[in-house]
Amino acid sequence: MNLHKLILTNNACFKAGKTILPKGIMVHSTGANNPWLKRYVGPDDGLLGKNQYNNHWNQDKPGGRQVCVHAFIGKLADGSIATYQTLPWNHRGWHAGGTANNSHIGFEICEDGLTDASYFSAVYKEALELCVYLCKLYGFSDKDIICHSEGYKLGIASNHADVMHWFPKHGKNMGTFRADVKRLLSEENKPAESVKKKYYRVQIGAYSVKTNAEAQLAKAKKAGFTDAFIKYD
Numbered sequence: 001m002n003l004h005k006l007i008l009t010n011n012a013c014f015k016a017g018k019t020i021l022p023k024g025i026m027v028h029s030t031g032a033n034n035p036w037l038k039r040y041v042g043p044d045d046g047l048l049g050k051n052q053y054n055n056h057w058n059q060d061k062p063g064g065r066q067v068c069v070h071a072f073i074g075k076l077a078d079g080s081i082a083t084y085q086t087l088p089w090n091h092r093g094w095h096a097g098g099t100a101n102n103s104h105i106g107f108e109i110c111e112d113g114l115t116d117a118s119y120f121s122a123v124y125k126e127a128l129e130l131c132v133y134l135c136k137l138y139g140f141s142d143k144d145i146i147c148h149s150e151g152y153k154l155g156i157a158s159n160h161a162d163v164m165h166w167f168p169k170h171g172k173n174m175g176t177f178r179a180d181v182k183r184l185l186s187e188e189n190k191p192a193e194s195v196k197k198k199y200y201r202v203q204i205g206a207y208s209v210k211t212n213a214e215a216q217l218a219k220a221k222k223a224g225f226t227d228a229f230i231k232y233d
């Protein structure tokens with residue numbers, strides 16, 4: 001994940017200053033063909049590029065609407081993919097149009113024309129990594145992640161289609177997304193398990209005098225058992 005931070009302090013949502021205890025994550029996509037982060041995040045920090053219309057969301061009511069999310073995923077000026085955190089994670093966002101604003105961290109993936117497979121796979125991967133990061137930060141599991149359209153079905157968000165109007169065009173859906181988060185979370189826990197790996201060990205002697213043990217070890221090594229060692233307990 002290429003995580004940056006630019007808090008939208010001029011947005012009325014930030015100024016409202018309400019906090020929540022996050023219970024899950026809501027995945028959104030913008031619904032407009034504009035993959036550039038500078039459309040939504042500003043002012044230019046040297047990486048975003050300049051928004052010539054100055055219509056990014058770091059203003060009181062962007063486009064006259066009361067909207068704000070915790071993060072955006074999209075393109076930097078150089079075309080690379082990045083995540084910008086735009087609200088503190090425990091700030092009450094205005095992303096769901098429903099009660100999910102009181103419980104969910106919401107982020108937007110900037111849409112393009114929805115047909116570019118390489119852009120999709122790059123932002124899908126970035127979104128996975130953001131979710132894994134937030135799961136670890138708040139102790140969420142994959143089951144705590146929904147998209148906007150799923151939130152509508154649950155009665156906690158407004159009637160929007162994102163992201164299920166897009167992901168299936170590239171063979172993905174929220175089921176694959178959650179499964180991928182689950183796999184990534186379990187992979188990160190694996191190193192600890194391998195440390196605890198069990199072995200069958202062969203003992204060739206037990207001595208109360210250390211020098212006797214050392215003499216036997218030397219004999220074993222000389223006989224070709226070069227991995228032989230002394231354990232004292």
Ligand SMILES: [Zn+2]
Pocket residue numbers: 027028029095148160162
């Ligand atoms: Zn949405």
